[in-house]
Amino acid sequence: MVKPTRVTNSIKALRSATNEMTQAELAERIGVTRQTIIAIESGRYSPSLEVAFQIAAAFQVPLDDVFQYPSR
Numbered sequence: 001m002v003k004p005t006r007v008t009n010s011i012k013a014l015r016s017a018t019n020e021m022t023q024a025e026l027a028e029r030i031g032v033t034r035q036t037i038i039a040i041e042s043g044r045y046s047p048s049l050e051v052a053f054q055i056a057a058a059f060q061v062p063l064d065d066v067f068q069y070p071s072r
Contacts, residue, residue, distance in 0.1 A: 008068045011041045014059045030054040 015021045023037040032051065039045035040055075047055065056063045 006043060006070075007046050008043065008070065009040065010066055010068070011037070011055065014061065014066065018059060026055070026058060029058045
């Protein structure tokens with residue numbers, strides 16, 4: 001059986017690189033709850049494309065700097 005490939009992200013590293021932006025601050029910037037950011041950051045939830053782009057915009061980086069989809 002092939003193990004499903006999961007989307008990974010660099011949100012925690014990006015938050016640290018931007019003067020320690022908190023999960024709550026990121027959530028407020030993009031209009032979601034802190035719990036949503038926690039779930040995305042921990043890999044338990046994959047955001048919609050719109051939310052993914054909003055996260056990238058909050059850090060002013062390209063989408064693929066935030067989210068990675070490993071090739072098999």
